[in-house]
Amino acid sequence: GPSKTLASPLALSYSWGTGFVLLIALSLGLNLYADPHALFGGHRFPSTTAGARLAKTELYGRSDAGPDIVILGSSRAFTLSPEYIEKKMGYRVFNMSVDRGRVADFTVQLNFMLDSGSIPRVLVLEIGQDTFYDDYLNSNLQPRSLFPYMSANMFVPVANDILREALAVQSLSDSAYLLTAPDLEDRLRTWTFEADGMGVRRPLTHNQYLALLSDSIERKLPTLLCPSPQSTAKQMLQDAIELAEVNKIAVLLYQSPLHPLLIKTAFDKNPAAFE
Numbered sequence: 001g002p003s004k005t006l007a008s009p010l011a012l013s014y015s016w017g018t019g020f021v022l023l024i025a026l027s028l029g030l031n032l033y034a035d036p037h038a039l040f041g042g043h044r045f046p047s048t049t050a051g052a053r054l055a056k057t058e059l060y061g062r063s064d065a066g067p068d069i070v071i072l073g074s075s076r077a078f079t080l081s082p083e084y085i086e087k088k089m090g091y092r093v094f095n096m097s098v099d100r101g102r103v104a105d106f107t108v109q110l111n112f113m114l115d116s117g118s119i120p121r122v123l124v125l126e127i128g129q130d131t132f133y134d135d136y137l138n139s140n141l142q143p144r145s146l147f148p149y150m151s152a153n154m155f156v157p158v159a160n161d162i163l164r165e166a167l168a169v170q171s172l173s174d175s176a177y178l179l180t181a182p183d184l185e186d187r188l189r190t191w192t193f194e195a196d197g198m199g200v201r202r203p204l205t206h207n208q209y210l211a212l213l214s215d216s217i218e219r220k221l222p223t224l225l226c227p228s229p230q231s232t233a234k235q236m237l238q239d240a241i242e243l244a245e246v247n248k249i250a251v252l253l254y255q256s257p258l259h260p261l262l263i264k265t266a267f268d269k270n271p272a273a274f275e
Helices: 011-033 050-061 083-090 104-114 146-150 152-166 169-180 185-186 206-224 231-246 262-269
Strands: 068-072 094-095 121-124 190-191 200-201 250-256
Touching: 011 152, 011 169, 050 094, 050 104, 050 146, 050 190, 068 083, 068 104, 083 094, 104 121, 104 146, 104 152, 104 231, 146 152, 206 262, 231 250
Parallel strands: 068 094, 068 121, 121 250
Antiparallel strands: 190 200
16 A cells, blocks of 8 residues: 655644644634723623723723813722712713722823823822832733833833733633623623723622622732832822922822721721831
8 A cells, every 4th residue: 555654843833833823813803802901992782790990991991071070090080970979069071990900000091181282280199008019010901002102111111011011822712702702791891981980790699799809809818908109109109299299280198998898807807007
């Protein structure tokens, strides 16, 4: 019969290499198309995250008149009502708070506002236990549209993490889910944002609230015991305040109230560290 030969090492390497490149290209293309974490501005599907950074900068850019006051912070500030503040004080307000808002977000958002030409008179900065800890750059949540407003020191790790995010198995899984699951709007839209940035949350049952509270205790306990803030994060806050002052923007710092159960748990765990 005809003789059989094994494929050469060069041919095998070429085949494997081609397959790997095609797989990477398919994964990247799918994640860019579905954009499951609201990083690339596709808007074809609802995001599996809150996606507030992209949503709120777009809302801010579409606002007819620039606000007098802008609120920056984490999701704990989502429900600070611009309409309520305006009724009480007579100033136009925009709520720019974002999911897991950290100190780096303040700088990026301030640079965005300065570039837009719609410069507020006052910034209200929510300072919480999480502001200076963990990934204070939020490098896997920053959308591509905010790249121009980052310093070089921030851009490099953020760009690296976004590339890694675009190729990650989790992103691929979330993209596949978006492409195949029905009723996405009902399932994924936990938060919606009004034109003034106000966050509106899908209603919770009491049991759902208790489950989220329990999860929050586990996640927040380390920072409730007040580890030392990272020095670079503290400097980033100082730089943001100084940048605001140079542009004649007043800065007001505030802290959102904590659920009593969070405080009690942290105190019981380690009274000295909590104090």
